[in-house]
Amino acid sequence: MISLLPLMLERVGILLIVAILLSRLKSFRNIVNHEDGVTDKIRLIVIFGAFGVISNYTGVEIRGGSLIASQAWQTWIxxxxxxxxxxxxxxxxxxxxxxxxVGTGVGLIAGLHRFTLGGFTAVACGMSSILAGIATGYLGKRIRLRESGALWRAVVIGLLMECTQMATILLVARPFEAAAALVEVIAVPMIFINGFGTLLFMLIIQSIIREETRTRAHQTQLAFTIADQTLPFFRQGLNPHSCREAAEIIRKQTHADAISITDRHHVLAHIGAGADHHVALQPISTQLTRQVLEEGSAGKAVTREQIQCSKPDCVLQAAIVLPLKVLERTVGTLKLYYKKPSRLDQAEEELAEGLSRLFSTQLELAEAERQRRLLKDAEIKALQAQVHPHFLFNAFNTISALCRMDPEKARTLLQQLSVFFRSNLQGARQTVVPLYKELEHVRAYLSLEQARFPDKYSMRMEIDPALEEIGIPPFTLQPLVENALKYAFPAHAEPGRSQIMLRAYREQDKMVLVTEDNGRGIPGELLAALGSRTVESLEGTGTALYNICKRIDELYGAEGDFRIESKPGAGTKVTIRLPIHHSHWGETHVESFDRR
Structure with a gap:
């Protein structure tokens, strides 16, 4: 009995070596982790049935209670x-x-093969193999291999099945005396060795499962990290700037040699290898991308010919192209390129597919946000396009009076009133306007007000000329100046004392707009609320400040900033910071304005 142990350990070692080699094969690992399909079950039956056949061939022959040492395979007993x-x-x-x-299939293969080898235990061993397969198959439904206690439960089941085989030999094999003598020799070694082998084999299986779990967890974490880093850019929609930044992030976080993002017609960004001919803003050149755009499903290429690039010697030899969808409509593609097809493995494919779904969701949310902003923008612009009737009547009365006393000045004010109205109408149709247009609006308003109240207000502007073409939301500065004139200064202020300063300067990649007055200031209890909501007070409702703050937040998000500083008796300062290089949902139409 003791002498049988080393020989049995040797046989277990052969099977474990095969198991370790199999565990390194991607196909075997996939089968272990995804054994739900019919094809997968057939493969498992074949693989573990082969283990049973190999075990039969490499068994140790026993005759008359003695071991028959042999290095040859057991082809006949x-x-x-x-x-x-x-x-x-x-x-x-x-x-x-x-x-x-699978258990029944493996048991049938191993059991029938054992029966064909002969010997007085052939029937008993064949039956026990089939019964063990059926029993462990049903027990396997109750055991989840990913659970910590599954390992030892599997070992116990292995020991019980081997004990069942010994009992079957005693019950079925004849003559009974020979069966009893055989069991006396092989029972302890076979029960121990099979239990030990089951333990080692299960450790291999669980290591595959744990590695797959770790890989999936890493991929999930990586996908969410990439999605989080690219979210600010995809919130801007598909445009060259946002796609270039997103593609750079994706390339750094994946094994891809190049990342490309397209809309339905053009390459919006290409980062990495092949950038010499995969050029941004050029028409889509690869047939694979066109196919994905048409069919709306992922495409994969593992050769340069399958990519069908316009350049025959392109260094990119493999690619996975995934659709980016908004409301079930394919609006673009995400492409991961590789120089070597071997780098495009299943992990990369699954990561790319996950990113495609996340990016599509981000684009859908961005589109919904854009529609909400457009609706809100329309509401705000409808309010801004309205001219206060008192202002209009006062302007007409002032111009009418000047027609008799100073016709030339009256003519100038009519021109300023025309500029004021034109600015109102243009601003109501635009998302952003050039800074110089907003300044024209401010000057026109001030001209009309100063004609009514000569020498009451003084206005000074310090504007960086390099910023005049930069776009800002319309009705940003004029309402601030109007607020200062209406609420910052006493009705009977000393002439020349009321002063307003308007500045525009650059601070790194931001444009800073400052409107400052030396008026009465804002009470502390109102200051905290202004800009975040409307308020009810004798000095006004704060609607203009709220609208400006809201629009900056809607257009620029965290990149924009609106701040109010004030001290009673010391004046009020409003500071606005806007990104200089900012594209809001595509074209801003700044170029549609002409200087006149």
Missing amino acids: ETDGAIANTRIMGVVIGGLIGGPV
């Missing part, structure tokens, strides 16, 4: 002989992994 082997181990593992169908 004498009628008075039997074999000690590790067949049950393969059957148990197959049943635990694949369930009843």
Whole structure:
């Protein structure tokens, strides 16, 4: 009995070596982790059935209670002989992994093959193999291999199945005396070795499962990290700037040699290898991308010819192209390129598919946000386009009076009133306007007010000329100046004392707009609320400040800033910071304005 242990360990070692080699194969790992399909179950039956066959061939022959040492495979057993082997181990593992169908299939293969080898235990061993397969298959449905206690439960089941085989030999094999003598020799070694082999085999299986779990967790974390980093850019929609920044982030976080993002007609960004001919803003050149845009499903290429690039010697030899969808409509593609097809493995494919879904969701949310902003923008612009009737009547009365006293000045004020109205109408149609246009609006308003109240207000502007073409939201500065004139100064202020300063300067990549007055200031209880909501007070409702703050937030998000500083008796300062290089949902139409 003791002498059988080393030989059995040797046989277990052979099977474990095969198992370790198989565990390194991607196809085997996929089968272990995804054993739900019919094809996967058939593969498991074949693999573990082969383990049972190998166990039969490599068994140790026993005849008359003695070991028959042989290095050859056991292809035939004498009628008075039997074999000690590790067949049950393969059957148990197959049943635990694949369930009843796999367990029964493996048991049939291993059991029928054992029956064909002969020997007085052929029937008993064949029956026990089939029974073990059925039993472990049904027990396997109750055991989740990913659970911590599954390992030892599997070992116990392996031991029980081997004990069942010994009992079957005693019940079925004849003559009974020979069966009893055989069991006395092989029972302890086979039960121990098969239990030990099951333990080692399950450790291999669980290492595959744990590695797959870690890989998936890493991919999920990586996908969310990339999605989080690219969210600010995809919120801007598909445009060259946002796609270039997003593509750079994706390339750094993946194994891809190049990242490309397109809309339906053009390459919006291409970062990495092949940038010499995959040029941004050029028409889409690869047939694979066109196919994905038309069909709306992922495309994969593992050769340069399948990519069908316009340049025959392109360094990119593999690619996965995924659709970017908004409301079930394909609006663009995400492409991951590789110089070597071997780098495009299943992990990269799954990561790319996950990113495609996340980016599509981000684009859908961005589109919904854009529609909400447009609606809100329309509401605000409708209010801004309205001219206060008192201002209009006062302007007409002033111009009418000047027509008799100073016709030339009246003519100038009519021109300023025309500029004021034109600015109102243009601003109501635009998302952003050039800074110089907003300043024209301010000057026109001030001209009309100063004609009514000569020498009451003084206005000074310090504007960086390099910023005059930069776009800002319309009705940003004029309402601030109007607020200062209406609420900052007493009605009977000393002439020349009321002063307003308007500045525009650059601070790194931001444009800073400052409107400052030396008026009465804002009470502390109102200051905290202004800009965040409307308020009810004798000095006004704060609607203009709220509208400006809201629009800056809607257009620029965290990149924009609106701040109010004030001290009673010391004046009020409003500071606005806007990004200089900012594209809001495509074209801003700044170029549509002409200086006149």
